[in-house]
Amino acid sequence: MSALDNIRQGIERRSMRANSQIRLIEVGIVDAIPAEDVQVGMVLMLNYGATYDVVVRESASKRYINFKITSRDGSDKGRTYDHKRRDDSLMAASWPGHNH
Numbered sequence: 001m002s003a004l005d006n007i008r009q010g011i012e013r014r015s016m017r018a019n020s021q022i023r024l025i026e027v028g029i030v031d032a033i034p035a036e037d038v039q040v041g042m043v044l045m046l047n048y049g050a051t052y053d054v055v056v057r058e059s060a061s062k063r064y065i066n067f068k069i070t071s072r073d074g075s076d077k078g079r080t081y082d083h084k085r086r087d088d089s090l091m092a093a094s095w096p097g098h099n100h
Contacts, residue, residue, distance in 0.1 A: 068081070
């Protein structure tokens with residue numbers, strides 16, 4: 001990858017963040033919100049289109065939030081995971097019934 005390609009990717013990432021969007025692997029660009037705005041009951045979309053219900057949200061420290069998320073689909077449907085994110089990181093999240 002050339003230096004020019006790196007610069008273009010950096011500009012694209014900053015532009016997406018300013019527009020509250022993130023790029024998910026095998027999904028593409030989706031709307032996103034800061035992790036601090038994610039609430040229990042919302043649905044998260046992660047890479048490859050995997051979706052998860054937020055079942056617990058708790059502060060881990062001044063800048064980090066711990067989530068417990070339960071898989072909605074795939075072979076691990078119903079399995080619960082711990083997910084730690086910085087409070088200002090963007091996440092693809094919406095209320096059930098709304099598109100990402």
